[in-house]
Amino acid sequence: MRTHPNRAVSLTLTALMVLMFVGSGWALGRLRAVRPNTNLEDVLYIPSAKVLKRMSLGYNGLLADIYWTRAVQYFGARHWRHARDYDLLFPLLDITTQLDPHLLVAYRFGATFLAQEPPDGAGQPEKAVELIERGIKDNPDEWRLYFDLGFVYSMDLGDYQAAANAFLRGSQLPHTHPFLKIMAAQMAQHGGELQTARMLWQTTYDTTDDVAIKANARLHLQALEVDETVPKLEELVRQYKERTGIQPTTFFPLIQAGLLRRIPVDPLGMPYKLLPDGHVEVQDPEAWSFIRRGLPPETGKKDQADQSTKP
Amino acid sequence: MISRIRAIAFNTFREAIRDRVLYNLIVFAFLMIGASLLLGQITIGVERQLLINLGLTAISIFGVLIAIFIGIGLVSKEIDKRTLYTVLSRPVQRWEFIVGKYFGLVGTLVVNAGLMTLGFFVALLYLMHRLQPSDTSILAAIYFILLQFMMITAIALLLSSFSTPIESAVLTFAIFVVGSFSEDLRNFAEAAKGTTHYATLALSYLIPNFATMNYIAPVARGNPVPGSLILYNTLYGLLYAATAVCGASLIFQNRNLK
Numbered sequence: 414m415r416t417h418p419n420r421a422v423s424l425t426l427t428a429l430m431v432l433m434f435v436g437s438g439w440a441l442g443r444l445r446a447v448r449p450n451t452n453l454e455d456v457l458y459i460p461s462a463k464v465l466k467r468m469s470l471g472y473n474g475l476l477a478d479i480y481w482t483r484a485v486q487y488f489g490a491r492h493w494r495h496a497r498d499y500d501l502l503f504p505l506l507d508i509t510t511q512l513d514p515h516l517l518v519a520y521r522f523g524a525t526f527l528a529q530e531p532p533d534g535a536g537q538p539e540k541a542v543e544l545i546e547r548g549i550k551d552n553p554d555e556w557r558l559y560f561d562l563g564f565v566y567s568m569d570l571g572d573y574q575a576a577a578n579a580f581l582r583g584s585q586l587p588h589t590h591p592f593l594k595i596m597a598a599q600m601a602q603h604g605g606e607l608q609t610a611r612m613l614w615q616t617t618y619d620t621t622d623d624v625a626i627k628a629n630a631r632l633h634l635q636a637l638e639v640d641e642t643v644p645k646l647e648e649l650v651r652q653y654k655e656r657t658g659i660q661p662t663t664f665f666p667l668i669q670a671g672l673l674r675r676i677p678v679d680p681l682g683m684p685y686k687l688l689p690d691g692h693v694e695v696q697d698p699e700a701w702s703f704i705r706r707g708l709p710p711e712t713g714k715k716d717q718a719d720q721s722t723k724p
Numbered sequence: 725m726i727s728r729i730r731a732i733a734f735n736t737f738r739e740a741i742r743d744r745v746l747y748n749l750i751v752f753a754f755l756m757i758g759a760s761l762l763l764g765q766i767t768i769g770v771e772r773q774l775l776i777n778l779g780l781t782a783i784s785i786f787g788v789l790i791a792i793f794i795g796i797g798l799v800s801k802e803i804d805k806r807t808l809y810t811v812l813s814r815p816v817q818r819w820e821f822i823v824g825k826y827f828g829l830v831g832t833l834v835v836n837a838g839l840m841t842l843g844f845f846v847a848l849l850y851l852m853h854r855l856q857p858s859d860t861s862i863l864a865a866i867y868f869i870l871l872q873f874m875m876i877t878a879i880a881l882l883l884s885s886f887s888t889p890i891e892s893a894v895l896t897f898a899i900f901v902v903g904s905f906s907e908d909l910r911n912f913a914e915a916a917k918g919t920t921h922y923a924t925l926a927l928s929y930l931i932p933n934f935a936t937m938n939y940i941a942p943v944a945r946g947n948p949v950p951g952s953l954i955l956y957n958t959l960y961g962l963l964y965a966a967t968a969v970c971g972a973s974l975i976f977q978n979r980n981l982k
Binding site: 429 | 774817819908910911915929933936950952953956957959960963964966967970971973974977978
């Protein structure tokens with residue numbers, strides 16, 4: 414049986430098309446390996462906010478939104494990969510806030526992204542301070558920015574005097590949150606204490622309507638609870654050993670001795686682990702982002718040196 | 725077969741360079757390259773970077789517009805003017821006609837891009853007073869832009885083989901925009917689960933990936949172009965364009981022209 418010439422051409426073209434498409438897919442796979450994250454490279458296509466502002470033909474608000482979205486995408490993508498460097502984050506935030514100096518969300522979220530330690534953030538609290546200070550310059554009546562500034566000084570830089578000053582400056586604004594005055598005093602007297610850290614995160618939680626900020630604050634509050642509970646439990650274990658001369662390997666002897674009412678659980682509902690050497694750890698360290706206590710030695714090592722009240 | 729394709733390609737080229745749209749777009753591209761010199765005056769430290777970014781962007785955007793506006797009319801014009809029937813009454817296969825048309829337009833785009841590149845290097849020389857050896861990496865970025873043109877032309881041809889010129893223009897431009905962000909689509913696919921993951925992953929391969937062809941920002945920063953990137957971009961660009969041309973030929977082969 415002879416094939417119709419037109420049919421033969423069609424079949425050849427179809428076969429070629431499939432073959433070429435598979436080949437292009439293979440080449441694309443190789444390209445992705447050679448040049449990953451191509452879109453992010455283009456983020457700083459035009460590196461000058463001044464030029465961008467003129468090129469935007471007055472639509473700089475929209476452009477700022479686009480750059481802000483890019484900053485969020487950049488942060489999200491790197492955070493998802495547990496990256497430890499966020500080199501483009503500050504330039505992106507810088508351009509965003511120069512395009513729209515009143516885009517408060519960029520200062521507030523941006524400072525959080527910049528200040529938190531890697532892999533939760535860029536670990537650049539000084540840049541966060543620079544960003545918020547510029548935000549304050551352009552939005553001098555916005556008390557939230559003073560709160561954020563004090564927050565970064567306190568939590569990420571451990572400079573409680575500067576934090577107290579920031580809260581004090583914010584408390585003197587005409588339409589401010591009364592909590593800032595309390596925070597200023599608290600910071601001046603009890604700068605490095607867990608209780609102060611809890612107050613800061615609780616205020617963040619209570620004063621925001623943003624779901625993501627609220628979720629972040631909740632995580633920090635839960636982490637603080639772990640940081641507070643673990644030393645208490647270790648102290649109880651030590652007391653039990655002192656009393657009986659026996660090193661407990663579970664919490665049951667402590668319950669029988671009346672030191673505990675029940676098996677202690679972390680804020681995620683998982684029971685704490687008691688190690689043979691008397692240390693207490695969380696059940697799943699991977700589930701926690703900000704805890705300083707209750708981690709296995711290899712992950713906790715970095716934080717042991719930093720046993721301040723930083724959450 | 726080759727001589728027939730060459731004859732169609734040459735005629736397409738001759739016809740395309742007579743198109744007024746082409747010259748308007750080239751003038752705009754030159755204006756934009758010139759404007760980048762002016763914009764350089766209001767910034768500090770990034771004059772060269774700005775000229776390269778804006779200059780190559782102008783070459784890319786206006787080249788894409790030329791590819792779209794001329795590409796979509798390649799087949800429909802021949803049908804409207806009924807010249808297609810004269811061509812096909814000769815011993816010319818329909819797929820040869822499509823391939824010839826494709827090469828004709830790619831030739832036009834190569835000549836245009838060459839002109840714009842010349843204009844760009846004159847502007848660069850004016851700004852920097854001399855050219856550096858590292859400026860050769862700019863040529864590699866322009867080569868990637870040419871690969872982009874080849875892909876866009878093939879897509880325009882594919883779409884115009886079964887839709888109206890307006891529909892083809894809008895669709896091709898939309899594909900260009902989506903293709904420029906196709907890495908985001910892939911990132912989305914990575915983060916998604918289940919059916920959404922597979923659907924978006926398939927889409928990220930189906931839609932042309934222009935992001936890998938865009939090396940303007942790195943060369944503007946003075947980064948060299950890796951050899952592997954040139955190799956794989958060439959392979960990808962040519963294979964993707966060939967897929968689309970095969971698709972266009974296949975549709976045209978089976979299209980009822982009566």
